Amino acid sequence: MRAIEIAEPGGPEVLEWREAPDPRVERGEVLIEVAASAVNRADVLQRQGFYEPPPGAPPYPGLEVSGVVAEVGADVEQFRPGDEVCALLAGGGYAERVAVPWQQVMPVPDGVPLREAAGLPEVACTVWSNVFMIGRLRKGETLLVHGGASGIGTFAVQLAKALGSRVVTTVGTAAKAERVRELGADEVINYREEDFADKVRADVILDIMGAKYLAGNVRALRTGGRLVVIGLQGGRKAELDLGALLAKRAAVHATALRSRPVDEKGAIVRSVVDNVWPLVSAGAVRPVVHAEVPMADAAEAHRMLDSGEHVGKILLVR
Numbered sequence: 001m002r003a004i005e006i007a008e009p010g011g012p013e014v015l016e017w018r019e020a021p022d023p024r025v026e027r028g029e030v031l032i033e034v035a036a037s038a039v040n041r042a043d044v045l046q047r048q049g050f051y052e053p054p055p056g057a058p059p060y061p062g063l064e065v066s067g068v069v070a071e072v073g074a075d076v077e078q079f080r081p082g083d084e085v086c087a088l089l090a091g092g093g094y095a096e097r098v099a100v101p102w103q104q105v106m107p108v109p110d111g112v113p114l115r116e117a118a119g120l121p122e123v124a125c126t127v128w129s130n131v132f133m134i135g136r137l138r139k140g141e142t143l144l145v146h147g148g149a150s151g152i153g154t155f156a157v158q159l160a161k162a163l164g165s166r167v168v169t170t171v172g173t174a175a176k177a178e179r180v181r182e183l184g185a186d187e188v189i190n191y192r193e194e195d196f197a198d199k200v201r202a203d204v205i206l207d208i209m210g211a212k213y214l215a216g217n218v219r220a221l222r223t224g225g226r227l228v229v230i231g232l233q234g235g236r237k238a239e240l241d242l243g244a245l246l247a248k249r250a251a252v253h254a255t256a257l258r259s260r261p262v263d264e265k266g267a268i269v270r271s272v273v274d275n276v277w278p279l280v281s282a283g284a285v286r287p288v289v290h291a292e293v294p295m296a297d298a299a300e301a302h303r304m305l306d307s308g309e310h311v312g313k314i315l316l317v318r
C-alpha cells in the first residue's frame with residue numbers, strides 16, 4: 001500500500017506519499033480499505049517530532065478514518081467485509097489500509113457520506129467523553145467551549161445545543177463568530193477583543209488552551225462547575241488557585257484520548273454510537289468539513305491547518 005511517511009521532524013514538506021508495508025490483521029482486528037482520513041492538531045505535533053505514536057501504533061499519522069471493511073481477524077463477529085465504517089485510531093490513518101481493534105470501529109451514521117464520516121470519530125469521541133461522560137453536562141446547564149470554530153469546537157457547539165444546553169464559545173475572528181452562531185452558539189466571545197472570564201459563568205468548560213486560560217477558566221466556573229482541559233495550546237504549567245476551586249466545589253480534569261487502552265476507547269465508542277449517532281442521523285449534529293484534500297497532498301492539508309483559517313475539519317481523501 002501507500003502511506004504518508006514523516007521523512008524527518010519538520011514543516012508540512014516532510015510529509016511524503018510512499019510505498020509502505022501492508023498492515024496484517026491480527027486477532028480481534030478489522031482491516032479497513034480507507035476512503036478518507038482527517039487532520040488533527042495532534043498530527044501536526046507528531047510531524048514536528050513532539051508527539052510519538054503510542055507503543056504498537058503504526059508510524060504514519062492519522063487518528064481517524066472512514067472506509068470499507070476489507071477483512072476481519074479471528075474472533076471478530078461485529079463487522080463483515082463490505083461494511084461501511086469509520087474508526088478511531090492510535091495512528092496510521094494517512095494510508096490506503098489500516099488495521100484497528102474492532103472495539104474502535106463504528107458504523108457510518110445514516111445519511112452521512114462515507115468520506116465525510118472520516119471527520120467524525122475524533123471529535124465525537126473527544127466531545128462526548130469529555131463534556132458528557134466526564135463533565136456530566138446536563139440539559140439547561142451552560143457549556144463554555146473554547147475555539148468554537150475548531151474541529152472539536154464545531155462538534156461540541158452542535159452536540160450541546162442538540163442536548164438542550166446553553167452554549168457560549170470563544171473565537172478569534174468575526175467570520176468565525178458568524179459560522180459558530182450558524183451552528184447554534186447562543187453567545188460568541190471574540191477573545192482578541194474581550195476577556196471571556198468577565199462575561200460568562202459556565203457549569204462545564206471544554207478547554208484547549210491549558211495554562212494561558214487556567215485562571216480565567218476557574219473564575220468563569222459556577223459553583224459545582226467542571227473544567228475539562230483537552231489541549232495545551234497556551235502552555236502546560238500555570239498556578240492553580242485551590243481556594244477558588246474549594247469555594248466553588250469545582251473540579252479540574254485533564255485527559256487525552258489517544259493513549260487510552262483499547263477497552264476504554266471501546267467503551268467511549270459504544271457510548272457514542274448509542275447516544276450521538278442518532279442525533280447525527282437525524283441531522284441535529286452534522287460533520288463540518290472545511291476542505292477535502294487528496295491524501296497524497298497531506299502537506300497541503302497541514303499548511304491549511306497551520307494557517308488557522310479553517311472552520312471544522314480538513315479531510316484527506318483517496
Ligand SMILES: NC(=O)c1ccc[n+]([C@@H]2O[C@H](COP(=O)([O-])OP(=O)(O)OC[C@H]3O[C@@H](n4cnc5c(N)ncnc54)[C@H](OP(=O)(O)O)[C@@H]3O)[C@@H](O)[C@H]2O)c1
Nearest residue numbers: 040041126147149150151152171172208230231255256257
Ligand atoms: N485531549 C484529547 O483527547 C484531544 C482530542 C482531540 C483534540 N484535542 C485538542 O483539541 C484542540 C482542538 O483540536 P482540533 O483538531 O479541532 O484543532 P483546530 O481545528 O486546529 O483548532 C484549533 C483552534 O484553536 C483556537 N484558538 C487558538 N487560540 C485561541 C485562544 N486564545 N482562545 C480560544 N481559541 C483559540 C483556534 O481558533 P481561532 O482561529 O478562532 O483563534 C482554532 O479554532 C487542540 O488543542 C487539540 O490538541 C485534544
